[in-house]
Amino acid sequence: MLLSLTGCGGGSNADGLRLDLDKRDPERLLRFYLGSYLGSDGGDAFEAGVLSGEGTYRLHPDKLEARWRPALDSANADGDGRIDWDEFVDFIDRTYADARNLPPMLDAFRSSVPYAESDSAWFTVEIDGVMTNARRHIFAPMASLRSALEGYQANDEQLIYPVGTALVGEHRLDGDLAETTVMQKRADGFWDFFVYGADGALASATATEPRPLQSPIQCIGCHFGQKLFEPEKSFPAAAPDGPFGPRGIRVGSDMRNAEIVTFFNEHAKRSDTVLGLYGTLFVSKLIADRDAGRLASEDASLLQTLGF
Ligand code: HEC
Known part of the structure; x- marks a missing residue:
């Protein structure tokens, strides 16, 4: 006993x-x-x-x-x-x-989450960031991004994405897909983190330089942490080069709006453990569209909801 x-x-x-x-x-x-x-x-x-x-x-x-x-x-x-x-x-x-019952192959994941380049259902952005030396191509579903923005005030000024949202980061080397990283929002409010290798199979870690990132342990280390990373930290100013090369969010001046960067404070706040600046970039773009006189009416009401 x-x-x-x-x-x-x-x-x-x-x-x-x-x-x-x-x-x-x-x-x-x-x-x-x-x-x-x-x-x-x-x-x-x-x-x-x-x-x-x-x-x-x-x-x-x-x-x-x-x-x-x-x-x-x-x-x-x-x-x-x-x-x-x-x-x-x-x-x-x-x-x-x-x-987590993660789809064992990228194809299977992609049949339920059909992200694609130049599909208007997806917000896309290219980044040279901290996760890899490869160019990152990020895909965020427009509907989720809009929903997070619409709920910004109600959620105590946080961007909270709907359950089921998948954020995808493709790592490309010389244009070729080297690996794919995913965050997918669970009903309990956390996200699952996972990786597919160049062969399209679920992998236990990333494989690109400068170092493998073990999934989900190392993913959580950064995404749950407080540390600020480049190029998000300096944006909209240019980021200094990292130890392994240039860093930057590869967007035009229409998405570089210092006022909106300050308003959302998105990287430091990292609501929902999301570290990128998708709300900031999208709203900046809408404001540029409005200034150019080409804003759709649903976008006008989104800006109004946010107080712009
Ligand atoms: C060294 C810190 C670090 C580690 C480790 C890390 N991430 Fe990230 N992650 C970031 C930063 C910073 C961003 C935003 C900029 C970017 O995409 O490069 C990001 C963005 C993302 C995004 C796009 C959504 C978002 O939060 O902006 C996904 C998906 C993602 N990471 C998945 C992963 C996965 C999967 C792992 C583990 C294999 C991982 N991350 C490990 C720092 C990290």
């Missing part, structure tokens, strides 16, 4: 496993990661009993679906009754893609 209470025997005692992640804001991280194991919508890991605590947290393997437990046991192979960051990463690496 006493033995089982003190946690001997590894995984499944009633007290669960102590999580020693040694991370800033562990609750948010844990909500994201463990919510990932609660079905296609994600879910609340505290409500589900998978997670407990405040300040220090415990994971309750008996509340997870049985199919995830072997990976957890193997992550906790030393059986010390606690999970440190490396053990946690090991568990996530082994199970996340299955838990």
Whole structure:
């Protein structure tokens, strides 16, 4: 009796496993990661009993679906009754893609999310940024972007994208597709992060220079963090070159409106863990269109909703 209470025997005692992640804001991280194991919508890991605590947290393997437990046991192979960051990463690496039921091939993903160049249903922008040396081609669904902008005031001046929204970043080297990175919004409010390689298969990390980014662990590191990155940080001014080459958001002067950049403060605020400036760029463009006397009426009312 006493033995089982003190946690001997590894995984499944009633007290669960102590999580020693040694991370800033562990609750948010844990909500994201463990919510990932609660079905296609994600879910609340505290409500589900998978997670407990405040300040220090415990994971309750008996509340997870049985199919995830072997990976957890193997992550906790030393059986010390606690999970440190490396053990946690090991568990996530082994199970996340299955838990999220990610489409195994880019083609399959693309049949449900048909993004395409010069399709007016998609807002597109090219960036030389921090994730890769490759040129990034970003695709954001127009309908989601409009919805986030329409809800800006109601959402306490945040850009919150609708559930199901997919933001896609293609990495192109000399015009060829080298890999594809995706964020897709779940019903629990978090996004899933994933990567397809040049061969079109789901990959555990990016492969372009200057360094592989492990998915989803490293993705979350930046997207949940506070650090400001170039070229977003300097925009609309030009960004200084990075250690691996030039950086910039490749848009014309119609999308460089300092007033709108300040208004949304989109990169620093990173509402919804989105780091790019899609609201800023789109609204800047609409204002330029209005100045040029060619604004559609639905766009005029969007600008009005925002107070411009
Ligand atoms: C070094 C920090 C960093 C890491 C690591 C990182 N990102 Fe990003 N990500 C950014 C920044 C900055 C942007 C906005 C500029 C851009 O697209 O280059 C961004 C943009 C994105 C976008 C477009 C939506 C948005 O937030 O603007 C997607 C999709 C994305 N990242 C997916 C991923 C995935 C998947 C991973 C992990 C494999 C990842 N990111 C890792 C910094 C990072």
